[in-house]
Amino acid sequence: MEAVVVKNLVKTYGKEQTVAVDDVSFSVGRGELFGLIGPDGAGKTSIFRMLTTLLLPDGGSARVDGHDIVKDFRQIRSSVGYMPGKFSLYQDLTIEENLNFFATVFGTTIEENYHLIKDIYVQIEPFKNRRAGKLSGGMKQKLALCCALIHKPTTLFLDEPTTGVDPVSRKEFWEMLGRLKAQQITILVSTPYMDEASLCDRIALIQGGRILSIDTPQNIIEAYPDRLLAVKANEMYRLLKALESHPDVPSSYAFGEYAHATFRHADTRPLEAYLREQGLTGVEVKDAEVTIEDSFIKLLH
Amino acid sequence: MRTLRFLLRKEFRQIFRDKAIVAMIFFMPMVQLILMPLAADYEVRNINLAVVDHDKSPYSQKLISKIVASGYFRLTGYNTSFREAFGLIESDKADLILEIPHDFERNLIREDHEKLFVAVNAINGTKASLGGSYLGSIIGDFNGDIRMQLVTPPRFSQFPVIEVVASNWFNPVLNYKVFIVPGILAILVTMVGGFLSALNIVREKEIGTIEQINVTPIRKHIFILGKLIPFWVLANIVFTIGLLVARFVYGIVPVGSLLTLYAFISVYLLAVLGFGLLVSTFCDTQQQAMFIMFFFMMLFILLGGLFTSIDSMPEWAKLITRINPVRYMIEVMRMVILKGSSFSDILPHVGIVAFMALVLNSWAILNYKKTN
Numbered sequence: 226m227e228a229v230v231v232k233n234l235v236k237t238y239g240k241e242q243t244v245a246v247d248d249v250s251f252s253v254g255r256g257e258l259f260g261l262i263g264p265d266g267a268g269k270t271s272i273f274r275m276l277t278t279l280l281l282p283d284g285g286s287a288r289v290d291g292h293d294i295v296k297d298f299r300q301i302r303s304s305v306g307y308m309p310g311k312f313s314l315y316q317d318l319t320i321e322e323n324l325n326f327f328a329t330v331f332g333t334t335i336e337e338n339y340h341l342i343k344d345i346y347v348q349i350e351p352f353k354n355r356r357a358g359k360l361s362g363g364m365k366q367k368l369a370l371c372c373a374l375i376h377k378p379t380t381l382f383l384d385e386p387t388t389g390v391d392p393v394s395r396k397e398f399w400e401m402l403g404r405l406k407a408q409q410i411t412i413l414v415s416t417p418y419m420d421e422a423s424l425c426d427r428i429a430l431i432q433g434g435r436i437l438s439i440d441t442p443q444n445i446i447e448a449y450p451d452r453l454l455a456v457k458a459n460e461m462y463r464l465l466k467a468l469e470s471h472p473d474v475p476s477s478y479a480f481g482e483y484a485h486a487t488f489r490h491a492d493t494r495p496l497e498a499y500l501r502e503q504g505l506t507g508v509e510v511k512d513a514e515v516t517i518e519d520s521f522i523k524l525l526h
Numbered sequence: 527m528r529t530l531r532f533l534l535r536k537e538f539r540q541i542f543r544d545k546a547i548v549a550m551i552f553f554m555p556m557v558q559l560i561l562m563p564l565a566a567d568y569e570v571r572n573i574n575l576a577v578v579d580h581d582k583s584p585y586s587q588k589l590i591s592k593i594v595a596s597g598y599f600r601l602t603g604y605n606t607s608f609r610e611a612f613g614l615i616e617s618d619k620a621d622l623i624l625e626i627p628h629d630f631e632r633n634l635i636r637e638d639h640e641k642l643f644v645a646v647n648a649i650n651g652t653k654a655s656l657g658g659s660y661l662g663s664i665i666g667d668f669n670g671d672i673r674m675q676l677v678t679p680p681r682f683s684q685f686p687v688i689e690v691v692a693s694n695w696f697n698p699v700l701n702y703k704v705f706i707v708p709g710i711l712a713i714l715v716t717m718v719g720g721f722l723s724a725l726n727i728v729r730e731k732e733i734g735t736i737e738q739i740n741v742t743p744i745r746k747h748i749f750i751l752g753k754l755i756p757f758w759v760l761a762n763i764v765f766t767i768g769l770l771v772a773r774f775v776y777g778i779v780p781v782g783s784l785l786t787l788y789a790f791i792s793v794y795l796l797a798v799l800g801f802g803l804l805v806s807t808f809c810d811t812q813q814q815a816m817f818i819m820f821f822f823m824m825l826f827i828l829l830g831g832l833f834t835s836i837d838s839m840p841e842w843a844k845l846i847t848r849i850n851p852v853r854y855m856i857e858v859m860r861m862v863i864l865k866g867s868s869f870s871d872i873l874p875h876v877g878i879v880a881f882m883a884l885v886l887n888s889w890a891i892l893n894y895k896k897t898n
Contacts, residue, residue, distance in 0.1 A: 279896070280898060281897055313734035313735050315735055318539060329528065330744055331743065332528070
C-alpha cells in the first residue's frame with residue numbers, strides 16, 4: 226500500500242490567484258525516503274502544509290495512510306509527524322519539557338517510544354535542561370526531529386530540515402533519516418540542496434509549483450540526454466563568455482571551479498583549440514559526472 | 527483532561543519564565559492603585575485667583591482672607607484695575623477674577639445690598655465651574671457671617687425657610703478615593719486579563735509554535751481552555767492584590783461579601799479573556815493585537831462610568847455602554863464594595879456578563895482555525 230498518494234493537487238494564493246502548487250501528483254511507498262527537490266518558492270512547503278492538514282487544497286486530492294487530507298484530517302493529525310522549516314518548538318521550555326509536552330499532546334509518553342528517538346536524543350540529552358531557544362541550529366533540528374517522532378508517526382514530513390544547518394550536522398541528520406527509514410517510517414523531505422537529493426530513494430524535482438520529473442536519483446542522472454563536459458580555465462568569466470559563443474555548446478554554466486557545458490560532438494579537441502584562440506590560459510576539458518543539479522538545470526531549460 | 531493538564535502546566539511554566547510579565551502582573555496593580563487615586567483627584571485645588579479690590583476696606587480684606595483661607599484658592603494677583611487682572615488671565619496666571627466695587631463695605635451695611643463681579647477663565651471647564659461655585663459658596667458664607675453680626679435674628683424667622691441638609695450615604699465624607707479605587711481596580715483586572723490573553727495566541731502564531739500545535743490532535747476547545755484558565759487564575763491574583771491594597775492603603779473594606787465579589791469576577795474574567803482570545807485569533811502579529819486591544823480598552827474605560835457618569839451620557843452612548851463589560855464590572859465593584867449589595871442584587875449583571883462570556887468564547891473557538 227502506498228503511504229502517500231497525491232492527485233492533481235492545486236493551491237492558489239490571494240486575489241491574484243497566484244499558483245503555488247500546480248496540478249501536482251505523486252505517490253510515496255511505505256518506508257520510502259522521498260525527496261521534494263526545488264528552489265525557494267517552488268511550492269514545497271505548500272504541498273507539505275496541505276498533506277499535514279494545515280492548508281486546504283484548492284483542487285485535487287491527497288491521501289496520507291489512506292486518510293483523505295480534507296475529510297479525515299483528525300486521523301492524519303494523530304498519525305503523522307511534521308517538522309516545519311522554521312523552528313517552531315517552545316523556545317522558553319527546555320528540551321525535556323518540549324519533548325514531554327508533545328508526547329503528552331499525542332497521548333503517549335517519552336518512555337513508550339524512546340527506542341525511536343534514542344539515537345538522536347542521546348546527542349542532546351546532556352542539555353535536556355537547557356531552554357530550546359538557547360540551542361545551536363543543529364541541536365534545534367535534532368530536538369525538532371525528536372518531537373516530530375515521539376508519537377511514533379507512520380509518515381514523517383520534514384520541510385527543509387537542513388536549511389541553515391552546518392555541513393557536519395547536515396550529514397548527521399541524513400544519517401539519522403537513514404536509520405529511521407530502517408524502522409519502516411515513510412519520510413517525505415524537502416530541500417533546496419541538490420547534493421542531498423542523491424540520499425533519497427526517489428525524488429521529485431519541482432519548480433514553480435510543477436513537478437518536472439519523478440524518479441530515483443540514479444535514473445534521473447542516467448536520463449541526462451547530452452554529453453556533459455567540465456571545462457576549466459584560469460579566467461572563469463571569459464571562459465563562460467567563450468563557451469556561450471561557441472556554436473556546438475547549447476548550454477553552459479559555472480559549476481564550482483569548473484564550467485559545465487553540454488556538447489554536441491565526440492571530439493573535444495576543436496573546442497579546446499577554440500578556447501585557446503580566445504586567449505584563455507590553463508584550459509582543461511574533460512567529461513563531467515552528471516549530477517542532479519545538471520539534470521535540474523537541463524529540465525528548467 | 528490529561529492533555530488539558532499538560533497544556534496548563536506548559537502555559538504556567540511559560541508565563542512564570544517571562545520575568546517581565548511576572549513583574550508586570552504583580553507590580554502594575556500595586557503601583558497603579560497606589561499612585562492613580564492620589565493623583566487623579568476630582569477635587570480642584572490651587573485655583574489661581576486675581577482680586578481687583580476698589581474698596582480696600584476691612585470688609586473686603588476679610589472676604590479675601592476668608593477665600594484664601596479655604597485652601598482652594600491661591601492669590602496670584604492683587605490689582606487695581608480689571609484690565610490689569612485680565613492680563614493675568616490672558617497670560618494664564620489667574621483662573622478667576624474677583625472684582626470688589628467701591629463702597630463695598632458701606633453699601634453692604636447701609637443698603638444691605640451689594641454686588642460682586644466674578645470673571646472665570648472657562649478654558650478648563652471643570653476648573654472654571656468648580657472654582658466659580660466654590661467662590662460663590664464662600665461668598666455666601668461670608669454673607670451669612672455678616673448678617674449674623676449685624677442683624678440680631680428674631681426668635682423665629684419671619685419668613686418660612688427650607689433648609690436642605692444632605693447626608694451622603696455609602697461614602698459619608700465624600701472621599702473621592704473610596705469612589706475611584708474600586709473602579710481603578712476593575713480596570714486593572716480588565717487590562718491584565720485582556721492584554722495577556724490577546725497577545726498569547728498571536729505570540730504562538732508569530733513564533734510559529736502554532737504550526738506544531740495545529741498538526742497535533744489537540745481539540746480546539748481544549749486549546750482555548752488551556753489559554754483561558756491560566757490567565758483567569760492570574761487575573762484573580764491581581765484582583766486579590768488590588769483588594770489588599772485597597773484594604774491596607776485606603777482602608778476600603780468591602781461592605782458586601784467577598785464571595786459575591788469573587789463570584790462576579792469569575793464570570794466577568796471569562797468574558798474579558800474570551801474577548802482577548804477572540805482578538806488573538808483574528809490577528810497575525812502582536813502589534814495588530816496590541817492596537818486592537820488599545821482601541822477597545824479606551825472605549826471600554828471611557829464609556830465604563832469610571833470617570834464620567836453613564837447617566838449623564840447621551841442616549842446613543844448609553845446604548846453602547848450596555849455592551850461594555852467594564853461598565854458592569856465597575857458597577858458591581860461599587861455596589862458590592864461600597865453599598866454591600868448581595869448576590870441577588872447583582873444577578874442581572876452576572877447574567878449579562880455570563881452571556882457575553884459565552885458568546886465571546888464560543889466565537890473565539892470557532893474562529894481559531896487549525897487549517898486555513
